[in-house]
Amino acid sequence: MPKKFYITTPVYYVNDVPHIGHTYTTVAADVLARWHRALGEETFFLTGTDEHGAKIETKAREMKIAPRKYADEISTKFKQAWRELNISHDNFLRTTDPAHVKAVQNALQQMYDKGDIYLGKYEGLYCRGCEQYKSERDLADGLCPDHLLAPEKMSEECYTFRLSKYQDKLLKLIKNNKLKILPVNRKNEIVNFIEDQGLEDVSFSRKNVGWGIPIPWDKAHTIYVWADAFLNYLTGLGWDGTNAPTPLSKGGAGGLKFWPPTAQLMSKDILRVHATIWQAMLLSLGLPLSRTLFVHGYFLVDGQKMSKSLGNVIAPDELVKKYGVDASRYLLMSATVFGRDGDIGWKKFDEKYNADLANGLGNLVSRVANLVEKNKLELKLSGFARSGVARKIGSDKKLIKAYRESMENFKFDQALKLLWQKLRDSDEILSDKKPWKLEDKKAVKKILAPVAQNILNAAGLLEPFMPEVSQKIINQFSAKQIAKGEPLFPRI
RNA sequence: CGCGGGGUAGAGCAGUUGGCAGCUCGCCAGGCCCAUAACCUGGAGGUCGGGGGUUCAAAUCCCCCCCCCGCAACCA
Numbered sequence: 001m002p003k004k005f006y007i008t009t010p011v012y013y014v015n016d017v018p019h020i021g022h023t024y025t026t027v028a029a030d031v032l033a034r035w036h037r038a039l040g041e042e043t044f045f046l047t048g049t050d051e052h053g054a055k056i057e058t059k060a061r062e063m064k065i066a067p068r069k070y071a072d073e074i075s076t077k078f079k080q081a082w083r084e085l086n087i088s089h090d091n092f093l094r095t096t097d098p099a100h101v102k103a104v105q106n107a108l109q110q111m112y113d114k115g116d117i118y119l120g121k122y123e124g125l126y127c128r129g130c131e132q133y134k135s136e137r138d139l140a141d142g143l144c145p146d147h148l149l150a151p152e153k154m155s156e157e158c159y160t161f162r163l164s165k166y167q168d169k170l171l172k173l174i175k176n177n178k179l180k181i182l183p184v185n186r187k188n189e190i191v192n193f194i195e196d197q198g199l200e201d202v203s204f205s206r207k208n209v210g211w212g213i214p215i216p217w218d219k220a221h222t223i224y225v226w227a228d229a230f231l232n233y234l235t236g237l238g239w240d241g242t243n244a245p246t247p248l249s250k251g252g253a254g255g256l257k258f259w260p261p262t263a264q265l266m267s268k269d270i271l272r273v274h275a276t277i278w279q280a281m282l283l284s285l286g287l288p289l290s291r292t293l294f295v296h297g298y299f300l301v302d303g304q305k306m307s308k309s310l311g312n313v314i315a316p317d318e319l320v321k322k323y324g325v326d327a328s329r330y331l332l333m334s335a336t337v338f339g340r341d342g343d344i345g346w347k348k349f350d351e352k353y354n355a356d357l358a359n360g361l362g363n364l365v366s367r368v369a370n371l372v373e374k375n376k377l378e379l380k381l382s383g384f385a386r387s388g389v390a391r392k393i394g395s396d397k398k399l400i401k402a403y404r405e406s407m408e409n410f411k412f413d414q415a416l417k418l419l420w421q422k423l424r425d426s427d428e429i430l431s432d433k434k435p436w437k438l439e440d441k442k443a444v445k446k447i448l449a450p451v452a453q454n455i456l457n458a459a460g461l462l463e464p465f466m467p468e469v470s471q472k473i474i475n476q477f478s479a480k481q482i483a484k485g486e487p488l489f490p491r492i
Numbered sequence: 493c494g495c496g497g498g499g500u501a502g503a504g505c506a507g508u509u510g511g512c513a514g515c516u517c518g519c520c521a522g523g524c525c526c527a528u529a530a531c532c533u534g535g536a537g538g539u540c541g542g543g544g545g546u547u548c549a550a551a552u553c554c555c556c557c558c559c560c561c562g563c564a565a566c567c568a
Contacts, residue, residue, distance in 0.1 A: 351504085371527080487528050
């Protein structure tokens with residue numbers, strides 16, 4: 001039975017159009033999904049949009065359209081962005097999808113029946129203008145920024161999840177890496193948090209939010225957005241919320257064939273809830289926990305936090321328009337160390353595009369293809385003619401091993417550096433041996449064949465990052481008679 | 493004493509199971525002239541934030557201090 005690989009991005013909240021941060025997570029997930037498919041593993045890649053909640057309700061009201069319509073519009077933008085970026089997700093889950101809604105209700109009913117959800121109280125600061133609770137962070141000088149009112153302390157009844165019940169179990173599972181949290185400093189952060197502050201029960205429903213999934217046993221309440229959102233990782237596989245835990249023991253029926261997720265990617269702001277509430281929900285439902293939560297950092301744009309007010313937000317379509325699909329993917333993945341904050345910006349992207357893609361990969365491909373074509377050589381290259389895994393990833397075992405190791409550790413920048421080292425080696429060989437000076441075709445061939453082979457091997461391993469360019473190069477260099485062709489990356 | 497990240501060549505960054513300090517861009521000199529005015533070689537440029545300690549050996553481990561930046565759960 002082939003190995004299974006299930007990877008997720010968060011469902012993106014539709015309070016905003018896609019930006020480079022969403023794009024980063026999604027491209028990274030896509031790179032991993034493509035790589036594991038190339039390895040012959042059975043792979044499922046899930047992404048989607050999170051569409052319920054008070055914020056969306058308010059936003060739609062401001063725009064004088066129905067929440068549903070608003071969510072449709074933004075969700076479509078995410079879909080378009082991922083199509084443009086050649087994202088190979090197997091499902092795009094919307095939390096407004098009727099099947100998801102039903103499954104969430106079923107799941108909460110299970111948790112309620114088990115006694116893990118009870119009627120409790122929520123206390124918070126309520127703004128009468130907004131008719132909403134506000135967090136302290138929403139306030140400016142203690143006032144609601146929209147209405148300039150001081151919010152009042154209010155409380156209301158709400159259904160509450162017994163998160164505290166699972167604290168010790170969770171802590172143990174995190175500590176012994178049954179639930180892996182990477183990079184390791186993030187794990188430490190969560191362990192410290194749980195040990196220092198402990199886990200309190202959290203509210204799972206609201207009374208005054210209409211745009212949400214009704215609590216099945218009490219329709220006056222709607223399900224709080226994150227309980228709704230987390231379950232996408234299950235419903236995105238086709239789970240209906242009723243049949244856990246038995247399906248697993250019976251070979252993975254009920255849509256849970258891919259469960260549990262091999263890797264869940266996210267940015268650091270949502271790690272805490274993923275490592276606690278989400279995993280506790282799984283414990284409550286009797287399902288295995290995620291294997292790995294991988295937390296990547298934020299992009300800073302020219303040293304500053306990306307924000308609307310600074311006007312430095314980069315959108316995916318801007319990126320694609322300027323550099324093309326594959327180059328955009330490359331720039332995102334090579335820009336910083338995955339797992340840390342990193343500084344990006346147009347200037348940096350331009351530089352990297354020219355250095356690595358135009359002058360590096362693109363130029364080398366032209367250079368070699370041209371030399372082969374001029375000499376009318378027929379190179380018999382290997383690596384993509386055979387069957388099986390090697391057909392997709394080439395024949396350079398040493399390179400594959402190192403690359404594989406980098407990918408397993410989410411070190412995308414390192415994986416790419418390995419490939420680029422091969423390219424640089426090839427340029428060096430050419431400058432050194434000067435095949436363009438030689439008359440003897442056999443001698444020329446002897447020089448060019450290994451160089452072309454290097455390119456072909458690198459191209460195979462490049463597929464997860466640059467699927468189209470990879471295919472182009474493979475086609476070009478697998479041809480009986482290699483021809484020069486158009487530049488892959490025109491200089492900027 | 494809230495938690496965490498960062499401070500390495502002019503700029504941007506890699507490098508922590510300790511072992512001659514590296515990459516990209518820029519600058520200087522040379523080579524090549526096949527290739528997208530691309531490519532290759534060499535050079536200048538660093539007390540690896542500061543101080544102390546461990547060690548034959550520290551950017552890397554330990555302690556103290558300074559500076560910058562995130563996060564601090566009902567906010568997805």
